[in-house]
Amino acid sequence: MTEFKIYTKLGDKGETSLIGGLRVPKYHERIEAYGTLDELNSFIGLIRDQKINKHYKKILTEIQSVVFILESILATDPESKTARELPVLSEKDVELLEKEIDKMNEELPPLRNFILPGGHSTVSYCHIARTVCRRSERLVIKMSGNNIIDSLVLQYLNRLSDYFFVLARKIGKDLDADEIPWISNA
Secondary structure (H helix, E strand, C coil): CCCCCCCCCCCCCCEEECECCCEEECCCHHHHHHHHHHHHHHHHHHHHCCCCCHHHHHHHHHHHHHHHHHHHHHCECCCCCCCCCCCCCCHHHHHHHHHHHHHHHCCCCCCCCCECCCCCHHHHHHHHHHHHHHHHHHHHHHHHCCCCCCHHHHHHHHHHHHHHHHHHHHHHHHCCCCCCECCCCC
């Protein structure tokens, strides 16, 4: 197996390559979209490193793997034929999130108000992951105006942000953290 060097010096002039070889500026919409997913993946790792239920850790590890798949999808030049086979996103990935959301929701009180993020640092990390996921979703939607993007990518990101919202509530409940409802002054 060939060892990869961390630095290649190819990006020193503000460009990088998509999978397939196309050189693009580092501010290109694809780079912005998959870079935001990379940021999300780092926050998921931070959540996984907390003292949380082993089941959550297992699911978060699976999610991180899928986020890497999403990154590879977005990092691929849609006009090229890649020499290597890339991993694919599946409807089962979306279904896993839905199952997990439903299972956690069964143990939570009904939501009657918006809630203020916080109550415990782990809960806050989940909310940060949720908001980074939403930003990623917006960037993919913006990018898809010029490119063909599998609708499953958007469906997964939409469901993933929902997952982080419910995970925040469930971890808050597990930790007996206060869930503070937002009360409008209107």
